[in-house]
Amino acid sequence: MKTLIRVGIAGYGAYVPMYRLKAAEVNRMWGTSGEPVEEKAVVALDEDTITIAVECARQAVKRSGVNPALIGAVYVGTESKPYAVKPSGTIVAEVIGATPSVSTADYEFACKAGTEAMQTCIGLVGSGMQKYAMGIGADTAQGKPMDALEYTAACGGAAYLFGPAEESVAELEASYSFVTDTPDFWRRPKEMYPRHGNRFTGEPAYFKHITGAGKALLAETGYKPADFKWAVFHQPNAKFPINVAKMLGFSMDQINPGLVSPVVGNTYAGSSPLGLAATLDIAEPGDKIFMVSYGSGSGSDAFVWKVREPIKQRRGGPKVKSYIERRKYVDYATYLRHRGQIIA
Amino acid sequence: MSVPRYWREEKPRYRLMGEECAKCGAKYYPKTPVCACGSTEFKPYKLAEMGKLKSWTVIRNAPVGYERFTPYVVALIELDDGVQILSQVVDVEPEAVKVGMKVEYAFRKVTEDGQAGLLQYGYKFRPVVD
Numbered sequence: 001m002k003t004l005i006r007v008g009i010a011g012y013g014a015y016v017p018m019y020r021l022k023a024a025e026v027n028r029m030w031g032t033s034g035e036p037v038e039e040k041a042v043v044a045l046d047e048d049t050i051t052i053a054v055e056c057a058r059q060a061v062k063r064s065g066v067n068p069a070l071i072g073a074v075y076v077g078t079e080s081k082p083y084a085v086k087p088s089g090t091i092v093a094e095v096i097g098a099t100p101s102v103s104t105a106d107y108e109f110a111c112k113a114g115t116e117a118m119q120t121c122i123g124l125v126g127s128g129m130q131k132y133a134m135g136i137g138a139d140t141a142q143g144k145p146m147d148a149l150e151y152t153a154a155c156g157g158a159a160y161l162f163g164p165a166e167e168s169v170a171e172l173e174a175s176y177s178f179v180t181d182t183p184d185f186w187r188r189p190k191e192m193y194p195r196h197g198n199r200f201t202g203e204p205a206y207f208k209h210i211t212g213a214g215k216a217l218l219a220e221t222g223y224k225p226a227d228f229k230w231a232v233f234h235q236p237n238a239k240f241p242i243n244v245a246k247m248l249g250f251s252m253d254q255i256n257p258g259l260v261s262p263v264v265g266n267t268y269a270g271s272s273p274l275g276l277a278a279t280l281d282i283a284e285p286g287d288k289i290f291m292v293s294y295g296s297g298s299g300s301d302a303f304v305w306k307v308r309e310p311i312k313q314r315r316g317g318p319k320v321k322s323y324i325e326r327r328k329y330v331d332y333a334t335y336l337r338h339r340g341q342i343i344a
Numbered sequence: 345m346s347v348p349r350y351w352r353e354e355k356p357r358y359r360l361m362g363e364e365c366a367k368c369g370a371k372y373y374p375k376t377p378v379c380a381c382g383s384t385e386f387k388p389y390k391l392a393e394m395g396k397l398k399s400w401t402v403i404r405n406a407p408v409g410y411e412r413f414t415p416y417v418v419a420l421i422e423l424d425d426g427v428q429i430l431s432q433v434v435d436v437e438p439e440a441v442k443v444g445m446k447v448e449y450a451f452r453k454v455t456e457d458g459q460a461g462l463l464q465y466g467y468k469f470r471p472v473v474d
Contacts, residue, residue, distance in 0.1 A: 018435050044434060044435060044452075045412060045413050046413060046434060046452040046453045046454070046468070047452060047453070048453060048463075050453075050463075050465065051450075051451050051452050051453060051465065054451040054465075055450070055451060058451070082463055083463065091358075091465060094354060094355070094358055095358040095359060095451060097359060317474075318473045318474060322473055322474060323473065326473055343412070
């Protein structure tokens with residue numbers, strides 16, 4: 001898919017909460033031995049998806065230099081909305097100063113909700129309906145105690161402010177979306193934790209959709225994996241993105257800068273957007289970045305970005321690495337307290 | 345806090361918006377009806393988002409609605425524009441807090457109106473992330 005008007009990223013922001021739970025601590029608790037990631041990010045007592053989205057959005061606006069009153073849309077993709085009914089996006093838009101001439105909504109598509117919000121913003125800017133639009137992926141993902149997801153379900157996010165390509169830090173060359181009804185993961189209303197299909201989440205779900213979207217976008221653009229300096233894939237654990245990169249023909253060198261799941265966990269709707277932010281933190285003008293998200297249910301959004309000269313001036317403030325290195329480990333009981341699972 | 349009061353105070357609390365006296369330039373947060381110079385004319389003023397910690401205390405017996413956050417730090421902060429503000433300081437252990445510590449704005453949940461009521465957000469401060 002290509003836009004009528006050239007679109008790019010005017011500014012981006014990312015955030016990872018300070019607290020970490022090691023996989024070893026989960027193993028200590030349950031007498032298990034899993035290690036799909038080394039550790040995962042955990043919210044503070046006063047953080048949730050809205051506060052994470054605001055952190056990301058504020059950094060994106062600050063870096064872009066755009067007058068927030070000109071931002072015509074703020075969409076938050078998440079599967080951990082603090083309210084069942086009340087948009088998160090209104091709060092984000094109010095904090096950054098985008099209200100009242102703005103469209104907001106919350107998007108849900110499991111781990112793909114963030115890139116779904118980004119696609120919508122690209123459409124708005126690419127059609128000329130808005131000059132600037134912000135898509136955010138943020139989550140405080142839920143993992144049931146003793147479930148495999150407890151190791152990985154993490155907290156964090158990233159925000160992308162889209163605007164005219166000629167003033168952007170990275171231009172969108174093309175995108176592609178690939179969706180089927182594949183029920184590999186879900187959460188029913190009023191349930192605290194999601195259910196998943198264990199190994200069913202692999203081949204027919206994650207790998208099929210990422211390779212489906214990735215191959216289609218490569219075919220549509222005529223690019224080969226070697227044409228890209230960097231690549232980012234959805235990161236539900238440390239292993240899947242490495243395997244899917246190999247399946248599509250990308251190397252470890254290409255995915256390393258954006259591979260944050262081993263030390264952050266799976267930030268769900270924030271996952272591939274956070275990986276893209278970590279990649280933009282080190283990218284140089286002219287670099288091409290290949291990105292594919294994945295959301296259970298299921299689908300993938302694939303993007304080709306070309307980094308532009310303004311990147312050098314518009315990545316001030318804390319990098320993704322800064323947030324990753326700012327960490328404090330918590331034990332299992334403290335983790336449960338931070339997640340609101342122990343209430344005095 | 346009632347829903348209408350929360351709504352009225354959203355912009356000051358979300359965006360750190362104070363007021364500046366139109367006559368003498370004195371800056372206030374929260375806003376005041378009368379300036380020390382006697383003027384009652386003010387214009388909106390965006391406070392600095394960074395500052396230094398001047399003094400602090402640790403709350404261990406919290407008021408209703410804040411119990412789940414204990415122990416937490418409440419500090420007097422001198423912002424880079426000279427305005428002094430009282431705020432919680434987060435992402436730091438109470439024993440690591442020091443006078444002169446550089447802090448910055450952070451957007452956080454302040455309290456919740458029970459299980460079904462409004463989630464109330466606003467500014468707090470944290471050690472500078474760089």
